[in-house]
Amino acid sequence: MLRFTYEMKKCIACQACQVACKDKNHLETGTFFRRVATFAHNGTFVHFSGGCHHCEDAACIKACQTQAMHRADDFTVAHDASKCISCHACVWSCPYGAVSISKKTDLAQKCNSCADLRASGSKPACVQACLTHCLDFQETAVNVKTVNEYPEFLAPKTITKPKTMIIN
Numbered sequence: 001m002l003r004f005t006y007e008m009k010k011c012i013a014c015q016a017c018q019v020a021c022k023d024k025n026h027l028e029t030g031t032f033f034r035r036v037a038t039f040a041h042n043g044t045f046v047h048f049s050g051g052c053h054h055c056e057d058a059a060c061i062k063a064c065q066t067q068a069m070h071r072a073d074d075f076t077v078a079h080d081a082s083k084c085i086s087c088h089a090c091v092w093s094c095p096y097g098a099v100s101i102s103k104k105t106d107l108a109q110k111c112n113s114c115a116d117l118r119a120s121g122s123k124p125a126c127v128q129a130c131l132t133h134c135l136d137f138q139e140t141a142v143n144v145k146t147v148n149e150y151p152e153f154l155a156p157k158t159i160t161k162p163k164t165m166i167i168n
Contacts, residue, residue, distance in 0.1 A: 002074055002139050003163035004113070004127075006049055010134035013038050013047040020129030021051070024114065028103050033111040034126050049135055051126070052077060052098040052111035053162030060110075063093035068108065072115065081107050095160060113137055140165055 013036050021027075021034040034051035054076040060069045061077060068083035069090050079090075079099075084107040090099045091108060099110045114124035122128065124137050 001163060002076065003054060003137070003165055004051070005136045005138060005140060005165045005167060007134040007167040008046060008048065010132045011036075011047040011049060012132055014131055016129040016131055017049050017126035017135055020125040021111070024117075024125035025109075031100055031103070031109075033098070033109075049126070050096065050098075050164070052113070053096060053160075053164040054113065056161035056163060057159060059093040059095065059160050060090035060099055063089035065089065069099075072112075074115075074118075076113050076115070077110070078112055078115070079108055079110055081105070081109075084108050096162070 015036045018032060018034050018036050022032060025033060027033065034049060036047060036049045039046045039048065058069070058071075058077045061071065063069070065087060066083045066085055068080050068085075070078055070080065072078035086101065086106050086108065088101060088108075090110075091101060099108055101107065102109045114122075114126075117124060117128075118137070127135050127137050130136075
């Protein structure tokens with residue numbers, strides 16, 4: 001299964017992935033496709049780099065009336081701006097806050113896992129920028145912990161089956 005993998009114990013919360021994503025996608029001030037956050041949990045600090053989880057049962061796809069949000073050929077969740085009517089249904093339905101509305105175009109926007117870079121054989125910008133190599137985008141086995149299996153402070157309980165694999 002093609003998905004983001006994230007090794008929590010390696011992350012130093014440097015935010016290089018967040019900055020690389022923002023730069024590559026020319027995102028407006030205050031808009032992010034990937035965010036790094038630090039949480040206090042069981043007497044220690046835990047860092048998390050989160051973005052679109054390209055869910056298997058994506059709520060944003062179900063909510064989209066025009067099929068602007070759709071499953072790409074590589075099974076990631078993609079957005080076709082030419083079909084978007086800016087109804088905001090995808091924004092409201094995503095339990096991870098991974099979809100936003102562009103201030104410039106008034107259309108939905110989200111991480112596409114740098115489909116253009118991957119098509120040329122490169123990794124997504126966030127992965128390339130990761131100093132500790134805790135973030136990757138790769139083909140993985142299905143039997144490893146995913147976001148749904150982690151505490152509420154990392155991800156809301158959801159039935160969307162997020163594909164991000166967290167390695168503890």
